[in-house]
Amino acid sequence: MSTLFPALTDGPPGRPALRFGERSLTYGELGAAAGALAGRIGGAGRVAVWATPVMETGVAVVAALLAGVPAVPLNPKSGEKELGHILSDSAPSLVLAAPGDDLPAALRGLERVDVDIRETGPLPEDRAGDGDPALVVYTSGTTGPPKGAVIPRRAVAATLDAVADAWQWTGDDVLVHGLPLFHVHGLVLGILGPLRRGGAVRHLGRFSTAGVAAELGSGATMLFGVPTMYHRIAETLPDDPELAKALGRARLLVSGSAALPVHDHERIAAATGRRVVERYGMTETLMNTSVRADGEPRAGTVGEPLPGVELRLVEDDGTQITAYDGESVGEIQVRGPNLFTEYLNRPDATAAAFTADGWFRTGDMAVRDPDGYVRIVGRKATDLIKSGGYKIGAGEIENALLEHPGVREAAVTGEPDPDLGERIVAWVVPADPQAPPTLEELAGHVARRLAPHKRPRVLHHLGALPRNDMGKIMKRTLRHD
Structure with a gap:
């Protein structure tokens, strides 16, 4: 049995799991394909995943997790210098890719394993511990070369269970998204999240308002997106009654990765009767806060700390801000089972990221409203x-x-x-x-x-x-x- 994905063994094998365009896998088919690939890569050390928005990427990451092998998702749009840095830093032993993918020269020295989604094999025995690394996800590198955040299996499980609690997410939900799969939003929340619940995900391949309307109009219940996607939705709604009707049917609309402008919140709510809820997370912490499905979806806020997550605001000198006045600005620091364990090969950066008492310095600035809701006002370095x-x-x-x-x-x-x-x-x-x-x-x-x-x-x-x-x-x- 997989401790991360119980539905691979406990659920009905014919239940839908992944769909990318016209291609789909049931839980039985996903378990067989991922099990076969896990058998081929077990003991391989870290493995790179060429994370194009296709079915094979989802199967590759699930297989790596089943095998207890840390996966390093690679952004297919990375430049040569950035990709070279990530490969030399993470030192993967092989690269998993969809058959036919043309890999850049930087990857051609690695052993390549093509992902066959129709291959069959048994699920391996799950021997990995909670603290073992699941993923190494590279940060955006705005202040230097990207750093590899080592995300343990514990953090993946804790975050997905916490957001399930906040969003009342169950195996009956069908998620739609068109996000990239090299990032924690698109991969951890968008692919691994539904699979942990025993539900389904329909990936659009490439985001479009027409794709959103079609999927939400045919049984999907949730939509995950980033503000640019919701902005396009807000712009399209006045001339697209079918899109408005489909969004109105959704159980939950979630935005993340950056702040959703209040203007877009209001336009979507006025046209659909549905409020977008926001959550707050980052590569190193996965998810920290969210507006709850049964809470007040107030525009401009990211809600309350998720179950298990401790959050505080501090002054520049480390003094904790205790006022919930909606005005006192401080840096967000968090602590909990959702945190990464280290920056790969960077003990200096890891030490600098944490306070002496174990809180992670997010670099994000926020205020807290009287009811405890968090409002992010920007990054410490730029905002x-x-x-x-x-x-x-x-x-x-x-x-x-x-x-x-x-x-x-x-x-x-x-x-x-x-x-x-x-x-x-x-x-x-x-x-x-x-x-x-x-x-x-x-x-x-x-x-x-x-x-x-x-x-x-x-x-x-x-x-x-x-x-x-x-x-x-x-x-x-x-x-x-």
Whole structure:
């Protein structure tokens, strides 16, 4: 029996498990294919997985977990230098890939094992311990080469069980998503999550609003996405009644990986009658907080700490912030069974990431509302602006800007100011490039909604904001331009 996926042995073998486009596997077929592959890679040390959004990637990762072999998901869009670093750092013994995939030159020195989803073999005996590594997932590397976060099996199980509790997730749920499979959102939550519950996942291969409408209109119950996906949904809804109807049928709509603008929350709720719930996690911690399915899905918040997760806010000097006043900004630190164990080959970085009493320093800045809900205001390194004696989170200003009808996209940064310390800079994609909003207009708009000291002092108009594969705005690019 698999301790991570009991349904592979305990559930009906004919129950649907994975579907990618027209290709599908039942639990019986998945167990046979993953069992056969697990038998081939057992004892192989770490294995790389060429994580394209196809069925074979899901089977490969399940097989590695069954074999007790740590999997290293590789982003197929990685550049040569980044991929070379990941391979030299993680030193996989082989690479698992879909037949026919053209692998880059950096991988051609590794033994290649093609994943055959129709192969059959027995499930191996599960001898892996809770603390054994399940995955090595590489961070985005915004401040240097990507670091490999070693995620133990305990963290995978704890996170998936905690979000199941929060979202009332059962084996009857059918999840839809079109997220990449090299990241914890798309892979751990989106593929391993349904399999742990004994439910099904339908992966779109490539996200489209038409695909979402088709799947939610034909029996799927949940949708996972990132803000750029929900923004496209919000933009499409006014002209697509079938999409609105399908989303209205969903039991749960979940957004993560970055903050979902309040404007998009409200547009989706108005068109569908369904509120998107947000959760907060990161590579090193998997999931930390979420709005509960039976809680208040308040736009702009990521809810409460998940079961088993401890969360605190601290000042720069480590003093804990005890006020739940919605204003006191501090760094989020977390502790619990959801945490990674180390950065691979980086004892210095691992030690620096934790406090002396064992809390992980997330680098995310937040406030807590009177009812304990967490509102993230940005990253400590890029989104905390110290202006005129105030600590200001970029996220709340971005949400205010997005409520202006002349703004399509917005990002906020700080830059040195001899009087204020830092001044607030707005980077805006206008809704109408021929008639962009002025600085005075936007500054007044923000001052009325938030406070005068939070208004932008500088405005740049852009054609688009730079984003990574998960839809996160790459602010360091803005800062350096």
